[in-house]
Amino acid sequence: MLGAWSAPQKIMPIATTANEDDASMSPDLLEITFAIVVNGNKQLSRVTRATTASPWSTVRSLNIQLANVTDHTPRYSKDGLTLYFGSTRNAGNEDIYMMTRATTTGPWGPPTALPAPINSGSKERWFAPCEDGRYLMVSDRQTADNLDVYEGTIGGAAPVRVAALSTTNSETGTFLSANCKHAFYTTTIGAKFGVMETFRNGAGWTTPTPVTEVNTAAANVQDPWLSTDAKLMLFVSDASGSNDLYMITRM
Numbered sequence: 001m002l003g004a005w006s007a008p009q010k011i012m013p014i015a016t017t018a019n020e021d022d023a024s025m026s027p028d029l030l031e032i033t034f035a036i037v038v039n040g041n042k043q044l045s046r047v048t049r050a051t052t053a054s055p056w057s058t059v060r061s062l063n064i065q066l067a068n069v070t071d072h073t074p075r076y077s078k079d080g081l082t083l084y085f086g087s088t089r090n091a092g093n094e095d096i097y098m099m100t101r102a103t104t105t106g107p108w109g110p111p112t113a114l115p116a117p118i119n120s121g122s123k124e125r126w127f128a129p130c131e132d133g134r135y136l137m138v139s140d141r142q143t144a145d146n147l148d149v150y151e152g153t154i155g156g157a158a159p160v161r162v163a164a165l166s167t168t169n170s171e172t173g174t175f176l177s178a179n180c181k182h183a184f185y186t187t188t189i190g191a192k193f194g195v196m197e198t199f200r201n202g203a204g205w206t207t208p209t210p211v212t213e214v215n216t217a218a219a220n221v222q223d224p225w226l227s228t229d230a231k232l233m234l235f236v237s238d239a240s241g242s243n244d245l246y247m248i249t250r251m
Helices: none
Strands: 020-025 031-038 041-048 071-076 082-090 093-100 124-129 134-143 146-153 172-176 182-189 192-201 221-226 232-237 244-249
Touching: 020 071, 020 221, 020 232, 020 244, 031 071, 041 071, 071 124, 082 124, 093 124, 134 172, 134 182, 172 221, 182 221
Parallel strands: 124 172, 192 221
Antiparallel strands: 020 031, 031 041, 071 082, 082 093, 124 134, 134 146, 172 182, 182 192, 221 232, 232 244
């Protein structure tokens, strides 16, 4: 049993008057990759720290930007050596790309697109993998411009829409724990976006429940990320008027 969550705190220096979102922390908790809106398009940036007790560095670009391209929704592999993200760099179509590196402090290699059937002629984003090759992501391949949660296996057949986690509203922000048993995502709750939680139940998922520790009727809350020990959560909220990155912890 874990204790109660702390009060949410903005992560500095990420939180600014600009819109930041789509954040993920590396498995060693020493790096955060996130998206920031620049000239109308999202671009991937990061902060790092030497230890979990050290302050975060200044914000630095990943230096993969292309003109008029959005790069967003990053998720790390379990070992922190692969970064998956959504991008419109394929002639404006939104696909999943990946970058790899030799060490967790080394430079990222060039982005490469994931093959079909993960990518399709539809929108794909928020590719969240787990340790046995399974993944969750969101796509509008069933209904154009309505994002639903899909589940698949890397190298396997086409991903399948998860009906228990999908609605007539758009879902986004999928997160999947490293052991493949615990998931979060964002959906519309009342008049705002909110975070939902679900657990693997055999071949399916339990009925999703709102994460009351972060959701609020006064703000849009989205883009959840949970540490492996379940003691740290990141999320994005517009409670201050623009999208900012927040953190809560528990013991």
